[in-house]
Amino acid sequence: HIKAATKIKKPHFLSACLWASVEFKTRGVDRTTSDTLERLVEWLEFHFLVGFDHVYVYDNTGAHTNRASLKPTLQPYIEQGHVTLIDWPHRICNNNIPAHDSTGERSSQYAAENSCRTRHAPFTEWIASFDTDEYLVPMGKHQSLKTVLHEAHEKSGANILSFRSSRGKLRESLSFPIPPNNNARERNSNTTFLQAYNCDGAGSPKPEWADRARKQVYLADYVLYHYVHYSTVTLGYMDTYESHQKDGSRYIPRFREHAPYERETNELTEAVMVHAKTIPVDQTTYYEKRCMYNYTKKWQGCWVGFPWPNGTEDKEHNHRDDGIEYNCFINESVETTWVPKLEQALMRSREKAISR
Numbered sequence: 001h002i003k004a005a006t007k008i009k010k011p012h013f014l015s016a017c018l019w020a021s022v023e024f025k026t027r028g029v030d031r032t033t034s035d036t037l038e039r040l041v042e043w044l045e046f047h048f049l050v051g052f053d054h055v056y057v058y059d060n061t062g063a064h065t066n067r068a069s070l071k072p073t074l075q076p077y078i079e080q081g082h083v084t085l086i087d088w089p090h091r092i093c094n095n096n097i098p099a100h101d102s103t104g105e106r107s108s109q110y111a112a113e114n115s116c117r118t119r120h121a122p123f124t125e126w127i128a129s130f131d132t133d134e135y136l137v138p139m140g141k142h143q144s145l146k147t148v149l150h151e152a153h154e155k156s157g158a159n160i161l162s163f164r165s166s167r168g169k170l171r172e173s174l175s176f177p178i179p180p181n182n183n184a185r186e187r188n189s190n191t192t193f194l195q196a197y198n199c200d201g202a203g204s205p206k207p208e209w210a211d212r213a214r215k216q217v218y219l220a221d222y223v224l225y226h227y228v229h230y231s232t233v234t235l236g237y238m239d240t241y242e243s244h245q246k247d248g249s250r251y252i253p254r255f256r257e258h259a260p261y262e263r264e265t266n267e268l269t270e271a272v273m274v275h276a277k278t279i280p281v282d283q284t285t286y287y288e289k290r291c292m293y294n295y296t297k298k299w300q301g302c303w304v305g306f307p308w309p310n311g312t313e314d315k316e317h318n319h320r321d322d323g324i325e326y327n328c329f330i331n332e333s334v335e336t337t338w339v340p341k342l343e344q345a346l347m348r349s350r351e352k353a354i355s356r
Helices: 036-049 071-079 106-123 145-156 208-213 241-247 332-355
Strands: 012-020 054-059 083-087 124-129 134-138 160-163 175-177 185-187 215-219 223-227 230-234 262-264 271-275
Touching: 012 036, 012 106, 012 145, 036 071, 036 134, 036 332, 054 071, 054 106, 071 083, 071 332, 083 106, 106 124, 106 223, 134 145, 134 215, 134 332, 145 160, 145 215, 160 271, 215 223, 215 230
Parallel strands: 012 054, 012 124, 054 083, 160 262
Antiparallel strands: 124 215, 134 271, 160 215, 175 185, 223 230
C-alpha cells in the first residue's frame, strides 16, 4: 500500500469536476436534452450540502450554440467562490460513427475530465467526476461525505471509493399524465429530480452488475490518471522493483488496485449514488400496459416507478390489485433526510436570486 505524499494543506478537501451544456444529445439516441439549467442548481445545492467544497464546471454549450451559456446560472456560485467555470466549446472526434446517427459528445466530456484532474487535483485532497443526474448521498451515521472519506482513508487506507450505479425510475406518484391520452407521464415540476427518481430498480446494496457504470471519488495525489469509471494510473502502478529492494518489502510485478485501497462504498452505512437520469416521455408511453405483472414483452421495459411496499421485495405478492407490478425501492434516508434539506436549500437559493 502506498499513501499519497501530500504534506502541504490544500485549499479544498473535496472537489468535483462537471462537464455540462445548456443542451446536449445523449450518446446513441437522436434526442436533445435541455433540462440542464434546472438540474444544475439542484445538483450544486445538494452536493454543497453533503460536503463538496468546490466544483469545476466545464461548459460545453459553445459546441452547440453561441446564444446561451451556463454562466448566468452559475454566477452566484462563482461570486461565492464555490464554482470555477471553464469555457469548453470542444467537439472532439467520436468513435461511434457510423454505428449511430447521433453519437453525442462523450469524447469532449472525457477530455474535460482529464483536463480537470490534471489542472485542479493539486488544489484538493479528494476529487471526483460525475454528472448532474448523479447524487452522492451520505448514509448511516454520516451527514457529510467528508467524514465518509476521512474514516475510509484513516481506518482502512482507502484511496479510491467506488459508487455503483443503477438507474432510478420515474415515480408514478410524483409525476403527471400527459394528455390527450394520458398514457405517458412526466415529472411534477415542483418535485426535485432527486425525489422523483428516488426509486431504484436494484435497491441497496446494489448487485455486482451495477459496478459497470460506477463513479469514483479518489485521493487526488494518489490517482495520476482517471478515465470515467476507472482509476487507470495510480501511485501503486508506478511502484518500482528498486524501491522495494531498498526497504525490503514485497514487490508485486503485476500490480492491480484492490481492497481495501480501492473498494466500493458500503451503501447502507457509508454512502450511495442515486442515479436520477431523466426518463423521456416517449419511454413511458403505454406504461399501464408495460408495467403489468403479466405483460409478455418485458424487454420493452417499464420506466415508471411503483415502489415495493415497506421497501421489501415479496415474490408472492409482487403487484397491486390492479395488476401493476412493483419494480423499485425508495431510499428512506434520501426521502426523509436529504430531500427536505435539499428543498430548504433550493428555497434559500431562490430567495437570494430574488433579492439580487
